[in-house]
Amino acid sequence: MNRRETFEDAAEVLETFRPVMRAVAAAGGPACEVVLHNLDGADVDLGHTIAAIENGHVTGREVGGPSTSLGLNVLRNRQEDHDAFGYRGFTADGRELRCSSVYFHNRAGDIIAALCINVDLSALQQARSLLDALLPVSAHAGAAQPDEYIGRDLVSVMDGMISEAIAEVGKPVAQMSRDEKIGVLQRLDARGATQMRKSTETIALRLGISRVTAYAYLDEARRGAN
Template identity: 75%
Template sequence: MTISTAVENAAEALAGEAARQTYENAEEVLRLYRPVMRALATAAGPTTEVVLHNLDGADVDLGHTIMAIENGHVTGRAVGGPSTSLGLDVLKDRRGDHDAFGYTGFTSDGRELRCSSVYFHNSEGDIIASFCINVDLSPLQQARNVLAALLPSSAPAANAPREHFGTDLVAVMDSMISDAIHEIGRPVENMSRDDKITVLERLDQRGATQMRKSVEAIAKRLGISRVTAYSYLEEARARR
């Protein structure tokens, strides 16, 4: 489970709890959930920002809604800081269900965030506070790019060499045979005669048949006799 998935699960659990209760004001929400903010931010790490916004009252100043924040360096905000663009939509419909999980956000410097928001209501049904979790994806994206550069592409060049490793030549040969069988795309017991000739053809092209007792080893893996294996090998060479 990734950090962002775990955070989303935590947010959904929080939403379930929030939906079952009403609160007198935003200060009550802060008192109850301030420890949860610290616990969640500590567990998820420095790339996860946790924010509590005060949306209580008829004249909410969206420029100064942040009551509490953990890991504010993620978005560069602090207590007394602003809401986001979503605050405008929420205040247009204070009794609606605005809870959302795993949506995309962006910082002012272009970093992508994975966000979840939960809203708290008073006894009249009006939204009075929001609990928001924002995960900075840029470290994960950078790590993915590094791994993508290091790992081979899914479609190597046709003329790219194929290298097999083993503790001895027998192990190397067995690895080569396994590779050739895997390329056919079906179990040996389901292979046709032509499939098995193709296995021998590929192994011959890669030099495996030059190894000592290789044809016998190939015959055993393909479930055919040594004589049949040599016959298939001759057919394979005749194709070229």
């Protein structure tokens, strides 16, 4: 069995990989965020793990920023190999990311740092939407199946469903038109999300519109679906 490389502490990881971070970010362009998290110590402050970051505008984070939901789960077992490549992530405003994470261990085998690469797919999704509009539809093309969001409560399930519906538009919420926001509500209504208590208010907050406007958009979405 191949032994993984180990490091003295998170500072050594940072010193070793800081040039690599700059190189990856430069090669990947402004949509490629590279983050190094300091996870050293049993009492690590998970609200302030970011030790270095390149292209932090992708997620709006900076040095001193927090860990992620994946990071929280990884630290439940510091001895395991949690490396993950090409998985999907979502920003708070619903943009889809393609992510990879590599974890570094100390001599005792405990995780002490994580190097994460997050690529914003917004521009690629917009390009795909344009191409899809221009190219003929294949007779065999079927609708993509949505992800299943399994949360500990309805709030987290709802949040995942909203993030997916927003990501399907292919652009950030701030750039969405009125019709695109109605489309988000139409998708969520078709998937049963609007049956949840206070769901429309939650959707309104994520779309940056008022509760009254959200209900009006929902009525219009339902009329359009009939």
